[in-house]
Structures are given as C-alpha cells and as structure tokens.
Amino acid sequence: MAKIKTAFFCQNCGYESAKWSGKCPSCDQWNTFVEEKIQKDIPLRQQEWKSDHARVHKIVNLAEVTSTEEERWLTPDAELNRVLGGGIVPGSLVLVGGEPGIGKSTLFLQNALQLKQIKTLYISGEESEQQIKMRADRIGIKNDQFYLLTETSTQTIFQEIKKLQPQLVIVDSIQTLQSPFIESAPGSVSQIRETTAEMQRFAKESNTPVFLIGHITKDGTIAGPKILEHMVDTVLQFEGDQHYAYRILRTIKNRFGSTAELGIYEMTGQGLRQVTNPSEILISQREDALSGITIAATMEGMRPMLIEVQALVTQSVYGTPQRTATGFDSRRLQLLLAVLEKRGGFHFGVKDVFLNIVGGIKIEDPSIDLAVLCALLSSYEDTAIPNKVCFAGEVGLSGEIRAVNRIEQRIAEAEKLGFDKIFISRYNKKGTDFSKFNIEVIAVGRVEEVYQRLF
Ligand code: TYD
Numbered sequence: 001m002a003k004i005k006t007a008f009f010c011q012n013c014g015y016e017s018a019k020w021s022g023k024c025p026s027c028d029q030w031n032t033f034v035e036e037k038i039q040k041d042i043p044l045r046q047q048e049w050k051s052d053h054a055r056v057h058k059i060v061n062l063a064e065v066t067s068t069e070e071e072r073w074l075t076p077d078a079e080l081n082r083v084l085g086g087g088i089v090p091g092s093l094v095l096v097g098g099e100p101g102i103g104k105s106t107l108f109l110q111n112a113l114q115l116k117q118i119k120t121l122y123i124s125g126e127e128s129e130q131q132i133k134m135r136a137d138r139i140g141i142k143n144d145q146f147y148l149l150t151e152t153s154t155q156t157i158f159q160e161i162k163k164l165q166p167q168l169v170i171v172d173s174i175q176t177l178q179s180p181f182i183e184s185a186p187g188s189v190s191q192i193r194e195t196t197a198e199m200q201r202f203a204k205e206s207n208t209p210v211f212l213i214g215h216i217t218k219d220g221t222i223a224g225p226k227i228l229e230h231m232v233d234t235v236l237q238f239e240g241d242q243h244y245a246y247r248i249l250r251t252i253k254n255r256f257g258s259t260a261e262l263g264i265y266e267m268t269g270q271g272l273r274q275v276t277n278p279s280e281i282l283i284s285q286r287e288d289a290l291s292g293i294t295i296a297a298t299m300e301g302m303r304p305m306l307i308e309v310q311a312l313v314t315q316s317v318y319g320t321p322q323r324t325a326t327g328f329d330s331r332r333l334q335l336l337l338a339v340l341e342k343r344g345g346f347h348f349g350v351k352d353v354f355l356n357i358v359g360g361i362k363i364e365d366p367s368i369d370l371a372v373l374c375a376l377l378s379s380y381e382d383t384a385i386p387n388k389v390c391f392a393g394e395v396g397l398s399g400e401i402r403a404v405n406r407i408e409q410r411i412a413e414a415e416k417l418g419f420d421k422i423f424i425s426r427y428n429k430k431g432t433d434f435s436k437f438n439i440e441v442i443a444v445g446r447v448e449e450v451y452q453r454l455f
C-alpha cells in the first residue's frame, strides 16, 4: 500500500497545492485552503470505469467528420426539455444545483418515473430505499424500468452499472459519492473532482446521459470547486422561495442550447406540477385597483410572462430610510429611486420603500424597470393604476425609457390575458406595426411623460 499523501485544495476553485497558503494564487480568495488526503498511483487505478470497447481517438480532419443530427430524447416534462435546450442529449453530463428541500430529488425521481420506455438507474447516497419508495408512492407513477441503488462508492456503482446497462443514470448527490482512489472524505474538493471526472468518462464512453444533483452553499453557488461546472455539459439551477409553492429551473450553462431558458413548476402534494401558463398564476386576481401595484410584461428566455409588482412607499421614521426589495436587485431599486428624485423631483429620500415581485420569482429581465417605477409612483401618490394596464420598458439613468427585445411577443401576451393598455418605449415603435393588436399601445420616451399619462 502506497504511503498516504496529502495536498491542500482551494475550496473555491479547486486549485491544488503542496503547501498551505493564506491566499489562493488562482482565484485570489483568502483562507480557502483545506488539507485533504490524496493517494496517487496506486495499482487499483486500473479498475475504474472502462467500457468494454473503448474508442481510440486519432486526429481527424474536420471536413471529413460527418455531422449527424443531434439526437434528443423528449421527456414528458416540457419544462425540463426546454431548459435542456430541447430534450436530453445522450452522453451528456448535467449538474443540477439547488438549496436543500427545494425539490431536486422530487424533480428527478418524478422525471425518471415518467420515462417509461427508458431503463433508469437512480443512485442515492442520501436516502434509503424505503424513503425513495415512499416518495415515489406519493408521486403516484408506476414504472417497472426504474432501478434504485443506495451506494456511494463509484467502484461498486460502475460494477452495478455494467450488470444493469441502464440508459439513464441519476446521482443524488455528487457530494455523497466516494472514489476508492482518493482518501479524503466525500464532499471534499478532491473527491468531487474525481467522482465527477469518473462520471464524465462513463457518460461519454457509454453515451449514457447522467444527471448529477448537487448541493448549494450559503452564497448560492454549487458546493464544490468551480471546475465542477466546467467539467459538465449543462448546469441547471433549481430555485424558489421556501414560502411559495413555485419553483424555477434555470439554465446556467448549456453546451447544447440557450442559457436564457426557464422552467416553472408548482410543488403540490403529488410532486411537482408543470406550470404551462405562468402569467395566470403570477397575477393576483383582484377586483379593485390598488395603489402600488403594477403589471410588468417580461420575457424569461423565449417565454413572455406577465408578473405583478408591488411597492409600498411610506414616511420614514428613522434617519436613514429603508429600502427593501424581494425578487428584485436592491441596487437597481436605489438607481430607479435616484432617477425619480433627480428627473422627476420626487422626494424619496424621506420615505421607506418596500418592493416585492409576486410569486417569489427573481426576474432578471430589465424590462421590469418601468413597472417597478410606476408601482413606486403609484404608492407615492397613493393613486391606483387601473387593473388592465401593463408595462414593458427599461429605465435609463437620464430618465429615458429604453427599448426592450421581443416587444411584439410581450404585447401579444398582454392582449391574450385581457389587458387594455400597454406602456412601451417610444424607441420600440420604429419599424413595428402595432395596428394588428387590439390592445392600446402607448409609446413613451421619458419618465415625466409616463407620469403625466398616469396621474
Ligand atoms: P426534496 O425533493 O427532498 O428536496 P431536495 O432533494 O432538493 O432536498 O423535496 C423536499 C420538499 O418537497 C419536502 O419538504 C417535501 C416536499 N414535497 C411535497 O410538497 N410534495 C411531494 O409530492 C414531495 C415528493 C415532496
């Protein structure tokens, strides 16, 4: 048996060093080095994953490579297909991150159960067979092609995989896997790096898609070194507010499609339900117009989504006014308040401001600005904006309303949901014919103009 060696690993980026140092030379983070046991060059190494007919790679001329139409498996879950860029790609390695309890295990168990023609192996290092069975009963889908393995050693896992020959592998979670070639504990940087590399080799050589579930640290990144994200083909993030039933599956990286995609689910008593028409749930059904509430016509990926914005502006009781934003960047809120203060002459400096995006969803589309600004004004003036009015525009530093992309799709969605009026940027009007819409399109150029039109 070889002597056990140790090395220091940066927990942030995975940089390996023979000695400890205070600052990582690779990512410049302080105090991230942890000593981990590693064991190199042991003969056991030969026993790792190898397919029986591994390909030998030689140099090829690109012109001679025949391009084949990329094969995809469409799952019954349209939201998952969408975030993967059009279905599962055989041989791809997908990492899914999310906070504990958000529903990662539920999502993948449910999807595997739905794929009735595909032999799936679900490897769990977190839960017992009984626990998984109970969850499957709760979801209520029967599937006789679904296999379970509660094991964490990659060596045993690959032996079992060879016997079963599954068509799809799900690992819950990558932090529990353990490679016999590495001494350190599961979840450590060197283990995660090694086990992911083994899974990657397996996926590529056997052309089997592998989903790795990963935990998330307090600051919202996937626990483990950044290189984990480089090693996989696709990184998805499952997020949502614990207090709401809505969950969002977002693409962070995708070698096979766009990263602008988004899937929406609702957690129910029988697992996750796909939300095919998000606008209907994100707008609260109310009879009367209330002050401080506006509707934004946003786009998430290729999908238009109408969402409710709520603002509350009150007289400040403390010297420093409060600014609280949920689901919206608080620096962006400060900026919009500064624009209103400077360009509109409103005195937000003596007011507390609270902002909330309904549904616990975090919106990244800048076109929500105009709706936020109008919600702030509506609460400031204590005057309601009519129910059937919505907004789509970005606000610039000089108070100009800027154009946003895919304006026609946004207008069409607003019209479909029964809105009478939509405020857009004047600059969006060029070259677009709005006469085909029944909804009234109001084009504005500046913040002052919006104010005059509304109040
Ligand atoms: P889980 O998939 O275990 O989360 P993760 O793997 O991300 O840690 O799901 C956790 C929560 O989901 C748990 O609090 C119970 C809830 N849940 C439901 O509300 N309905 C269901 O049908 C299932 C299976 C879970």
Ligand code: MG
Binding pocket: 104, 105, 106, 126, 172
């Ligand atoms: Mg889990």
